[in-house]
Amino acid sequence: MKNAAKLIVLLTLCFTIISCxxxxxxxxxxVTNNYVRFVDSVTSRNKADAKANWNKIxxxxxxxxIELNFKMDNLEDSKNLGVKMDSATKKYKSFKQALFGFAIESDTSLFIE
Structure with a gap:
């Protein structure tokens, strides 16, 4: 019985550590979610307002x-978050291109594996 209780405690502890x-x-x-929300807020702005405040944006x-790239560099597996970041970055660059009407470099991926 003592061994069974120890085994249950050990399995519970392992499961807790692994699942968290x-x-x-x-x-x-x-930070990734904040980045995505920022891009969403920028791209949903009035274009005239965005142009007027573009330097701040x-x-x-x-x-x-920079903050997000720094944080991601410290993680081993950040592929899913990288996809979210790349998607948001493309959205931002498309908005910028629509605002100012000039071509932006084709490589919009800021995530480095």
Whole structure:
């Protein structure tokens, strides 16, 4: 009986450790979601307002991109979050191109595996 109880405790502990996300993964997920929300808020703005405040928007975008890339570099497996980031980046670049009417470099992937 003692061995069965120890086994159950050990299995429960292992399952808990394996199933929980690490603190770093949670932080990167939060930063990624903030990045996606930022891009969504920028692309849903009035075009005239976006043009008028573009320098601030661009600086904030660069800051969020650098922060997200830094956080992702510390994770081993961040493929799913990289896909979210790439999608948001493409959306941002398309909005920028529509606003200013010039071609943007074709490689919009900021995520490096």
């Amino acid at each position: 996300k690490s603190e770093a993964e949670k932080k990167v997920e939060i 661009e600086k904030a975008f660069e800051k969020k991109t």
